Amino acid sequence: MKISGVDIRPGNIIEYETGIWKVGKIQHTQPGKGGAYMQVEMKNLVDGRKTNVRYRSADTVEKVHLDTKDFQFLYAEDDSLIFMDKDNYEQITLPKDLLGDAAAFLTDGMDVSLELYDEKPISVALPSQVEATIVEADAVVKGQTASSSYKPAVLENGVRVMVPPHIESGTRIVVDVYDRTYVGKVS
Template sequence: MKISGVDIRPGNIIEYENGIWKAVKIQHTQPGKGGAYMQVELKNVIDGRKTNVRFRSAETVEKVRLDTVEYQFLFADGDDLTFMHKENYEQIIVNRDMLGDQAAFLTDGMDVMLEMYDEKPISVQLPQFSEHEIVEADAVVKGQTASSSYKPAVLDNGVRIMVPPHITTGTRVVVDTGEVTYVKRAD
């Protein structure tokens, strides 16, 4: 499936220069002169090489069609993450690097989607939202609540995020696992 170069999003798997690449980071730039472009950091899913590519809106790339299979996270052993197929109970091990910063959001028994290319896992999709407890939050500075400022906080998995001033230690919050940002207070 062809997509425009400016429609690439983090996590997309594309075909580029006869290789299969995953978009890791993107930055949309619209200079004062000339057309807009998307600066994309790509990581080769086969050998792990990285490259930066600039895609203009007129350019198209081939988005790779992947088989998506539901797996359940079992446990971590060092940098190896073990997942189990939900139907035939077959286990598969992937390296923690495949998830990057998102690996911190894995919990035992979590259902994830593994994207396969030629029957090899190349990407792991976590649920979009995850619930966590705040274990450390800075105190609110007097007068700071008037503006829409955020303060740093640490989740129960050790990840640092920015939260609104009214969030305190012990509060359960919902976090966007893709953007690693605060969404709302948990119900």
């Protein structure tokens, strides 16, 4: 399926130079001179190479169709992650670097989607938002709550996020997995 260069989003799998690439980061830029373009950071899913490519709105790319299958995360072992097929209970082992930074948010029993290309898993999609507990948060500085400032906090999985000043240690929050940003408090 062909899509415009400005319709590329993080997580998309596209064809580029006869390879299969996963889009990591995008940045839409409108220079003062010339047309707008999308700066796209991609990683090759076969050999792990990374590249940056500029796409203008007139450019089109081939979005790769992947088969999606539901799996359950069982446990981590060294640099490997063990998943179980929810249909036939078969286990599959994948390298931890396939998930990148999102691997820190995996919890035992979490439901994930594996994207398959020619029956081979090439990508793991976690839920976009997860709940986590703050184990360490800086103290609030008096008068700081008047402005919309954020303070650093550490989650139970060791990930650092910026949270509003009223959030304290021990609070359960909702975090965006891919942006690593605070979404809200668990009600």
